[in-house]
Amino acid sequence: MIITIANLYPDLLNLYGDFGNIRTLCYRLNERGYEAKVTEYFVGDAIDFDNTDIIYLGGGGEKELIAVNEELCPVRDKLKSYVEDGGVMLATCSGFEILGKTFETESGVFDGLGILNISSSWNKDRFIGDVILDSTLVNDKIVGFENHNTRIEIGSYEPLGIVQCGCGNDGINGREGVCYKNLIATFLHGPLLPKNPSLADYILFKALERKGDSTPFISIDDTEENAAREYMLKKIMK
Amino acid sequence: MRKIRNIIAIFVCKLLTFASKLLGKKGSSGPGGIAMKISPTLLKDLSSQLKGPIIMVCGTNGKTTTNNLIYSLMNAKGKSVVCNNVGANMLPGVASAFINMSSLFGKLKADCASIECDEASLRRVVPHVSPTMIVVTNMFRDQLDRYGEIEMTLGYLNEAIEKVPDVTLVLNGDDPVTMQLAKGRKFVTYGVDENCNVSVRESKEGKFCLCCGRELSYNYYHYSQLGDYYCKNCGFKRPRLDYFAKNINMDDGIKFDINGKIETTLSVNYRGFYNIYNILASVCVLCECKESYVGINSVFDEYKPQIGRMEAFCIGGKTTVLNLAKNPAGFNQAIATVLTDKRSKDILIAINDMPSDGKDISWIWDVDFERLAEGNVNKIYVSGMRKHDLAVRLKYGGFKNVSVVGSERDDLKKIISDDGEICYMLVNYTVLFATQANLKALSTLSEGGEIK
Numbered sequence: 010m011i012i013t014i015a016n017l018y019p020d021l022l023n024l025y026g027d028f029g030n031i032r033t034l035c036y037r038l039n040e041r042g043y044e045a046k047v048t049e050y051f052v053g054d055a056i057d058f059d060n061t062d063i064i065y066l067g068g069g070g071e072k073e074l075i076a077v078n079e080e081l082c083p084v085r086d087k088l089k090s091y092v093e094d095g096g097v098m099l100a101t102c103s104g105f106e107i108l109g110k111t112f113e114t115e116s117g118v119f120d121g122l123g124i125l126n127i128s129s130s131w132n133k134d135r136f137i138g139d140v141i142l143d144s145t146l147v148n149d150k151i152v153g154f155e156n157h158n159t160r161i162e163i164g165s166y167e168p169l170g171i172v173q174c175g176c177g178n179d180g181i182n183g184r185e186g187v188c189y190k191n192l193i194a195t196f197l198h199g200p201l202l203p204k205n206p207s208l209a210d211y212i213l214f215k216a217l218e219r220k221g222d223s224t225p226f227i228s229i230d231d232t233e234e235n236a237a238r239e240y241m242l243k244k245i246m247k
Numbered sequence: 248m249r250k251i252r253n254i255i256a257i258f259v260c261k262l263l264t265f266a267s268k269l270l271g272k273k274g275s276s277g278p279g280g281i282a283m284k285i286s287p288t289l290l291k292d293l294s295s296q297l298k299g300p301i302i303m304v305c306g307t308n309g310k311t312t313t314n315n316l317i318y319s320l321m322n323a324k325g326k327s328v329v330c331n332n333v334g335a336n337m338l339p340g341v342a343s344a345f346i347n348m349s350s351l352f353g354k355l356k357a358d359c360a361s362i363e364c365d366e367a368s369l370r371r372v373v374p375h376v377s378p379t380m381i382v383v384t385n386m387f388r389d390q391l392d393r394y395g396e397i398e399m400t401l402g403y404l405n406e407a408i409e410k411v412p413d414v415t416l417v418l419n420g421d422d423p424v425t426m427q428l429a430k431g432r433k434f435v436t437y438g439v440d441e442n443c444n445v446s447v448r449e450s451k452e453g454k455f456c457l458c459c460g461r462e463l464s465y466n467y468y469h470y471s472q473l474g475d476y477y478c479k480n481c482g483f484k485r486p487r488l489d490y491f492a493k494n495i496n497m498d499d500g501i502k503f504d505i506n507g508k509i510e511t512t513l514s515v516n517y518r519g520f521y522n523i524y525n526i527l528a529s530v531c532v533l534c535e536c537k538e539s540y541v542g543i544n545s546v547f548d549e550y551k552p553q554i555g556r557m558e559a560f561c562i563g564g565k566t567t568v569l570n571l572a573k574n575p576a577g578f579n580q581a582i583a584t585v586l587t588d589k590r591s592k593d594i595l596i597a598i599n600d601m602p603s604d605g606k607d608i609s610w611i612w613d614v615d616f617e618r619l620a621e622g623n624v625n626k627i628y629v630s631g632m633r634k635h636d637l638a639v640r641l642k643y644g645g646f647k648n649v650s651v652v653g654s655e656r657d658d659l660k661k662i663i664s665d666d667g668e669i670c671y672m673l674v675n676y677t678v679l680f681a682t683q684a685n686l687k688a689l690s691t692l693s694e695g696g697e698i699k
Contacts, residue, residue, distance in 0.1 A: 024396075025388070026612030032643045052462075070396050072455050139606065154607045199609030203639050233642050236651075237635035 011044040012216055015061045018069075018077050019049050024102060025156075027067030029200030033209050034063065040229045043217070052080050058091045062216040068102020068198050071114045078107045078119060085122045092124055097191040097216045102198035105186070106159050113159070125189055129161045139245050140177070140197060142170025142185050147207040152241045153197030155185075163187045169195050174245050191215045204241065206234050249288060253353045256286035260346045279335075279343030290338075290375035292353060293345040299326060299359030300536050301376060305366050305404065306384025306425070308577050309525045310336065311553055313384055314363040316529035316546075321359060323546045324538050329360035337368040341376060359536075366400050370407035380535065381408065382417040382528050386424040387471050387576040388610065398457075401427055408432065417531050419524060420488045421473040427457045429486070435535055437527040440475075440491035440506075442467035445520045445583060458483045469520065470583075471576045490531045492523050497587070505530060509540055515547045517557060519584045555679045557584065560690045562663050567670040569686060571679050573604065575613040578673065582615065585671050586622045593667035594624055596641075597631035597654065597674040597682065604676045608633050616644045625667035630654050631678050654678070656685045663689070 016031055035045040050056055069077065081088065092098060106112040109127040112119055121128075135158050142151040151170050160179040168178070169186025177185035178196070186195030193212065195201065202209040210226055217223070263278035282289060294301065304314040318330040331344035341362055348357045364372050369381070383404065386397055401424070408414060408428065419425050420436030428434075456463050459481035468474025477484035488507055495503040501522060502514040513526060526547060534540055552558060555571040572578040585594070596616075600606050611633075619627065628650045629637035641649045652658045659682070663670050674682055 023613075025607075026609035029609075029612035029640075029643070032612070036643050070398070072460055076455075076460075154609060156607070199607075200612045203612075203643060204636070233635060233638040233651075237633075237639050240633070240635050 010217070010220065010222060011046055012038055012062045012213070012220075013046045013048060013060055014063045014065060015056060016047055016049045017056070017064065017066050018051060018073075018080070019067070020051060021073040021077055022067035022069040022104060024068040024070060024073075024198065026199035027065075027101060030065060030067070030099065030101065030202045033200075033202035033206075034065075034213060037206070037209055037213060037229065041227055052076070056084060056087070058084075058087050058096070061091070062097060062220065063212065064088075064091070064096065064098040066098070066100040066104035066107075068104055070103075071116065074103045074107060075114070075119065078112075078121060081107070081122055082120075085124070088122060089124050092190060092192045095191050095215075095219055097212060097219065098193070099212060100192070100194040101201055102196060103157070103159070105161070105194040105196055108192075108194055109161065115158070124192070125163075125166065125187065125194075127161055127163055127166070127187070129159045131158050132160055133158065136176035136180060136196075138175055139241065140175030140185065141173040141242065141245055142175075142177075143173055144170035144208070146170070146188055146193075147205075147211045149205075149207045150238075150242065151197070151201075151205050151208055152238055152245075153195070153201050153205070154199065155196045156198055157196050159196075161187075169193055191219070204234060204237050206231050249286070249292075250353065252286040253289050253292055254351060256282040256289050257346050257349060257351055257353060259285060260343065261351070264343065264347070277339065279341070279346060280339030282346055283339065283342050289353075290342045290345055293349055293355045294360070294376040296355040297329075297357065297360060300379040301359065302361045302380045302382065302532055302536075303369065303372070303376075303378040304361065304363045304382045304384065304528075305369055306382070306419070307366075307387040307574065308580075309384040309521060309528070310363045312522070312525045312556060313382060313528045314361055315553060316525060316550060317361040317382075317532050319546050319550055320529055320533045320538075320543060321361060321536075323543070324533075326358040327356065329355075329357045329362070331363055336363045336365045338371050338375070341372050345376075361532075367403050370403055370410065373407050373410050377411055378414050380415045380417050380532060381411075382532060383419065383425045383428060384524060384528055385419050385422045385471070385473065385576075387574055388613075397424060401457075404428055415535065417528060417535065419473070419528070420486050420491075421469065421475070421524075423463060423472055423476045423483070423485075424457065426486065435489045435531060436486050437490040437524075437531045438485065438488045438492070439469060439473075439495070439523060439527075440488055440493050441495065442475075443469060443495055443497075443520065445469055456481060456483050470580060473524075490527055490534070492527055495523065509534055511540055511543075513544055513547060515550075517552055518587060519557060519580065521580050554683050555674070558683070560686045562660075562686070562689045562693045564693075565663060565668070565670065567663055567672065567686060569672045569674070569679075569683060571676065572673050573675045575610050578614040581673050582618055582622075585673075586618060588669065588671075589623060590668040591623050591625050591666070593626045593628065593662055593665040593670045594619065595628045595630060595652075595659075595662050595670070595672040595674070596637055597629065597634070597672070597678045598637060599632045599675060599677045601632075601677045608636060611636060611640045614640075616641060616646075620645065626650065626665055628652050628662050630658065631674070654681065656688065659685050660689060 113131040168184035260282035416434035421438035456478035461480040466475040
């Protein structure tokens with residue numbers, strides 16, 4: 010079976026190693042005998058939502074983010090239907106921000122894509138540092154790095170995880186990211202999936218399930234990934 | 248009173264520097280910081296005695312090399328130069344450099360200064376040391392957790408430049424980000440004025456025109472965002488270069504012409520395309536200081552690259568090359584340079600995540616390690632605090648049998664004794680010094696016949 014991954018605007022949204030997420034998804038599919046096809050979309054391309062199994066939206070600087078938001082606005086209804094229909098999507102870093110009704114940057118407030126009923130605000134204090142979450146979604150710890158001025162209050166949505174270390178969505182509620190149907194959005198930037206194989210597998214499983222394949226995953230050799238996770242957990246939790 | 252405070256501060260600084268040298272520490276910035284606490288006006292009192300130019304060198308990559316080249320050129324012209332050539336580039340380090348060149352009574356024994364300065368620190372240094380020229384080598388992604396996005400770094404530099412309105416900026420004209428600093432200011436530029444096809448697949452920082460926000464186009468580009476750029480929308484483009492490299496030949500060392508305001512040919516025996524920029528920047532400074540460029544080739548030829556800048560060691564009859572690389576642009580350039588060596592090689596990649604390295608190492612996914620597959624590589628080793636992350640990165644890059652090793656002398660010895668004809672060690676900042684010390688020790692043991 011082929012899983013098609015739409016990588017949205019990799020030329021604009023690749024602030025910091027976001028490419029690692031796509032790499033991880035492909036690798037873990039291939040190791041299990043599935044084929045992975047990555048379609049990169051650039052400004053001006055029409056996104057083929059019907060033939061996409063996973064959408065990835067990475068992080069970018071302010072200018073890049075505003076450009077991407079403008080580009081996606083005309084197709085926001087299609088993106089919304091995709092998500093409402095259980096389409097799998099991962100948004101990391103600043104990609105999280107434009108999914109709400111409005112988002113704020115240093116230059117002002119902008120209309121977002123309105124996929125989620127949330128809004129973001131900008132604060133001059135930046136949250137920077139290592140993060141550990143307890144996630145019920147994957148029944149595991151998630152390790153990552155955050156670097157954002159934006160604050161998001163997710164209301165009644167489920168978070169990706171509860172902050173054990175770090176700041177999270179707003180530095181107050183102890184929640185990080187958001188999960189809605191098969192959409193996962195998080196501030197954890199750059200290469201989130203390489204070090205969180207269980208989250209990568211969760212995303213892949215949901216995509217395969219939506220295509221009618223619910224065969225349990227065979228486990229693959231994660232020696233290196235687990236060693237990298239252990240180092241971070243030890244370093245941060247000490 | 249001010250004079251007495253200065254004398255006490257200088258005395259304490261010199262004493263502490265001496266003591267820390269006795270203890271075998273590099274101790275280049277700490278004492279200066281203490282001296283500045285004792286006498287906050289000391290640095291200003293010292294630097295205002297200089298009759299000749301004061302050069303400050305900023306930029307993400309190439310600061311240390313460029314600064315040391317300027318120092319060597321000025322030295323060759325018979326000048327006594329204040330220089331923080333150990334890379335201590337924040338306010339305390341700058342203070343130490345000046346105090347080291349001063350008498351106990353606060354008399355500065357120097358003609359001019361060439362100071363490497365951290366981008367975020369420049370605004371804190373210029374009130375004490377007023378520069379004649381500020382060199383900006385380039386602006387790449389580096390340690391995002393410390394600086395935030397690149398526009399924040401531009402903001403720091405702008406803030407500093409505002410404080411010294413008479414300064415002349417020496418800018419890398421090939422860098423659209425660096426050129427943002429030129430607006431409405433006195434500046435000269437340098438760059439590489441031909442397509443050298445050195446580009447690697449990597450993300451460009453200046454994807455958008457920082458003037459109007461549209462995407463930039465390129466006639467050609469060298470690496471990262473450096474190249475001959477232009478904006479279709481607002482007309483922002485690479486300026487006419489005042490000093491430019493042409494007819495570049497990199498088959499054996501680097502040979503190229505510098506044209507523009509001067510006409511000369513240079514030839515050096517070290518490698519790395521990025522060194523062309525370092526050399527250009529230093530020549531640009533020299534000429535703008537109205538010094539003659541005749542006979543400078545020997546200065547570049549005799550220049551010994553700083554520790555860990557493609558520094559070679561001979562251990563057990565085999566060459567090991569140590570190179571500092573601390574961000575994607577630096578790593579990609581190091582990899583490109585390694586690939587020009589056709590011999591079979593073993594490679595060590597080592598990364599720490601101490602505060603001065605940057606705690607976030609996400610950028611390893613922006614390094615094009617995949618290119619090493621075409622580099623006649625015998626074996627890849629990884630070490631440092633983040634060795635496991637490197638192992639994951641390389642695994643996903645398609646490399647099998649990557650060895651995770653420790654950072655001790657014996658680990659290095661084992662790597663060197665592998666089957667490759669040559670060994671390359673690409674390491675980031677805090678790994679560098681210990682690795683260099685170990686390689687030096689191994690090299691000495693080898694000379695004594697203890698390693699074969």
